[in-house]
Amino acid sequence: xxxxxxxxxxxxxxxxxxxxxxxxxxxxxxTTMFWYRQFPKQSLMxxxxxxxxxxxxxxxxxxxxxxxxxxxxxxxxxxxxxxxxPEDSSFYICSASSxxxxxxxxxxxxxxxxxxx
Amino acid sequence: xxxxxxxxxxxxTEGAIVQINCTYQTSGFNGLFWYQQHAGEAPTFLSYNVLDxxxxxxxxxxxxxxxxGYSYLxxxxxxxxxxxxxxxxxxxxNYQLIWGAGTKLIIKP
Numbered sequence: 001x002x003x004x005x006x007x008x009x010x011x012x013x014x015x016x017x018x019x020x021x022x023x024x025x026x027x028x029x030x031t032t033m034f035w036y037r038q039f040p041k042q043s044l045m046x047x048x049x050x051x052x053x054x055x056x057x058x059x060x061x062x063x064x065x066x067x068x069x070x071x072x073x074x075x076x077x078x079x080x081x082x083x084x085x086p087e088d089s090s091f092y093i094c095s096a097s098s099x100x101x102x103x104x105x106x107x108x109x110x111x112x113x114x115x116x117x
Numbered sequence: 118x119x120x121x122x123x124x125x126x127x128x129x130t131e132g133a134i135v136q137i138n139c140t141y142q143t144s145g146f147n148g149l150f151w152y153q154q155h156a157g158e159a160p161t162f163l164s165y166n167v168l169d170x171x172x173x174x175x176x177x178x179x180x181x182x183x184x185x186g187y188s189y190l191x192x193x194x195x196x197x198x199x200x201x202x203x204x205x206x207x208x209x210x211n212y213q214l215i216w217g218a219g220t221k222l223i224i225k226p
Binding site: 032034042043044046049091093097105106107108109110111113 | 150152157158159160161162165204212213214216217218219
């Protein structure tokens with residue numbers, strides 16, 4: 001099956017610093033990658049959609065200057081949380097989309113737990 | 118607007134059967150997905166339906182009625198490890214997933 005990895009699995013950073021999270025599709029080329037945020041006991045919230053080589057499309061209410069997304073290749077996307085604050089502490093999950101047998105399935109990475117102190 | 122509705126929480130007994138319902142309204146439709154998510158983990162894929170009818174996969178089955186905008190996930194022979202949140206997601210005409218809030222399933226011995 002398709003495998004998506006994320007790095008790091010968890011990170012603790014100080015308020016005001018920046019954190020980069022990597023998302024890689026290991027055995028397939030992802031036409032589209034998605035970044036989600038999930039707060040405790042809540043469902044996934046889509047933050048942005050990115051296609052390789054083009055600018056990410058951000059959901060309403062998500063600050064594009066704060067959450068920088070770079071989709072450098074068909075197998076790598078990065079999310080950088082700039083000037084992190086405690087309210088940015090969350091579970092960040094990426095997914096990669098690929099067409100399979102006529103439909104587009106999303107394969108999820110294991111997630112990155114960010115704690116900002 | 119686009120909307121997905123599913124119950125917030127359900128409780129069932131080990132060994133029993135439970136049905137989790139989902140209704141959806143989307144701009145266009147390219148299929149209905151069910152995911153399982155254990156606490157602190159990312160979702161894992163369970164099923165995909167794009168045609169009307171029942172798809173069976175082991176202890177889990179998923180049903181779709183496109184005319185009614187309705188799907189359900191059926192779990193048989195419940196095990197304690199099935200305690201998790203179950204997320205319903207519909208894919209719209211832009212191939213984006215519209216997510217439900219998830220149904221927390223509690224299994225009791």
